[in-house]
Amino acid sequence: MKKSKAHHRQDHLNPVLDAAGERLAQILLRSVDTLDPNTLQRLRAAREQAVEQHRMALVHVAQTGMSMAGHGSVGRVDSEDPRVPVWQRLSSVGMLIALLLGLWLIDTIQNENSLQDAAEVDRVLLIDDLPPAAYLDPGFKYFLKLSYPTKSR
Amino acid sequence: MASPKELSAFLKDVEKRAYKRALYHVRNNESALDIVQDSMMRLAESYGDRPANELPMLFQRILSNATLDWFRRQKVQNAHFASFGNFESDTDEGDFDILESLSTAETAVAFENPETQSMRVETLQMIEAELVQLPDRQREAFLLRYWEDMDVAETAVAMGCSQGSVKTHCSRAIHRLLKTLSAKGIRL
16 A cells, blocks of 8 residues: 555656756756767758658659559540540441441352352353263263153153 | 658757767767667658658657667677666665755856856766666656656657656656765755
């Protein structure tokens, strides 16, 4: 109990002690004015280095902010950049449609040409004279038998 | 956010006291300068984005930590570093009467007389000599509270302890300083 009372008393700094502490500090603070020039110079150099570091950090933060803003605008160009006019976007779509139509047209024409070539070959074969050797071909004979059953009989 | 100009003005204002405070702790000129420089750089690098009014408390905390780091490094380098053990030690104050060691207002005025210049220097040196002999926590509390003119709450935050501990450390430090100075015939 006695010990706790003593501890409690120490927790309260009385005004006399406070005044004594301030007076001691006032005397001690006079030593600050007697620092040698070399120490002052080194303190100044340290301060300037720290301030320069702070300045560089501020510049870095500013550059980072600008860079992020730049990246944001680049991202919009691909999708919805309002600076791209409507006619330019429509012309891009029109060119894409024209390209697809052209490819479809080329494919259609090539198919038509190949059909015409096959028809021409068939036509030439059909109107040409039958060679005598054709009658020796068993397949042809079978074809004639099926096509003209009465004549062959 | 503090501007470079505000940071420069703040550091210029505190650099001398910071150096002396570090010197009282480590008792080595080069080490004290290194600690102050390290603290300045830490403040600029890690807390430069804080408002200017937060810089004093942050810097005092950084300086305390930098000093503690220095002691830790010394402890690693020298396993028998005796002074570091003083961080938690305390001394008894006995029945010393504070009022006896304090001079009256008239005496204080006489103390400022230019004729007593050598006496003032001698007193200053004695106080400094006794200050460095204090246990580290007592010295830190005394310097933050009276040297840096912080209140008890700010000192507690800077030291990372309770306000009660700050008052105890300060009380014991002042008792010990006054008692020692009084024994040498010096009255404030």
